[in-house]
Amino acid sequence: MTVERVLIVVPARDEETTLRGCLESIATARAAIDVPSTVVVVLDACTERSEEIARGFDDVLVVDRDHRNVGRSRHDAVCSGLSTIEPHPSRVWIAFTDADSAVPPLWLHEHLAAAAGSDAYVGAVVPRLAELDAQRRRSWLGSHPPGATLGHVHGASLGVRADAYGHVGGFLPLDVGEDVDLVARLRAVGFLITESERHPVITTGRLTGRAPAGYAAYLHDLAM
Structure with missing residues (x-):
């Protein structure tokens, strides 16, 4: 099915240090495709400058919520x-991506390539290695040969056709693992899913994240 519009979703909770870079990277990726696109940033219980930063982008729809979820x-x-x-x-x-991440220039190209024959896309996410200490950097590099990210679902690099999303009821109100849960439900009813390590999203190397047991917790545990 031909894609006539791309909707890019970015949740943010107190991400003033990374949100601008995230939205700038998305703007570059949007400029690289011919399909019209819309960006939505949802500010969830933000208490710092995330709203000011998001509203500084004229073509970004900003949604303010207090879910903490x-x-x-x-x-x-x-x-x-x-x-x-x-x-x-x-x-x-x-x-979908996250406010603490930066997407590569051809990220949306990769999504549209998947959309040509699949109902959903699971992309790769890698940390900013320069932000990791030497021990965690060695551990990450040693445990991630080519192909190692395949099979891992991350909300920071995820895509789905809107009718497939609606068919399974969308994201559930989970504090963590909402991305893994969505893909599992898509698979369970037979939707086709493309996985790729091409054009990975770069995410922060911080060790304390917004979601419990999320990617930051994974990076933290690399030292163990």
Whole structure:
């Protein structure tokens, strides 16, 4: 099915140090595709400058919530974005990333390539290695040969056709693992999923994250 609109969803909770870079990287990726796109940033219980930064981008839809729950935030952003665009959900592709991450220039190209033959896309996420201490950097490099990220689901590099998303009920209100849960439900009903390590999203190397048992916790445990 031809994609007529791309909806890019970014949840943020107190991400003033990384949000601008995230949105700038998305702007570069949007400029590299011919399909019209919409960006939605959902600010969940933000108490610092994230709102000011997000509203500084003229073509970004900003949604303010107080869920303190990433699953609800992502779902609200999807609903808000879909309400502003015209194509049928079967012709809308939703791309997800996180506010502490930066997408590569061809990230949306990779999503659209997957959309040509699949219902969802699971991409790779790698940390900013310069932000890791030497022990964790060695551990990460030693445990990630080519192919190691395949099979791992990350909300920072995830895509799905809007009608498939709606068919399974979208993200559930989970504090963590909402991305893994969504992909599991898509697989369970037979939707086709493409996995790729091409054009990985770069995420922060911080060791204390917003979600319990999330990617930051994984990086923290590398030292063990």
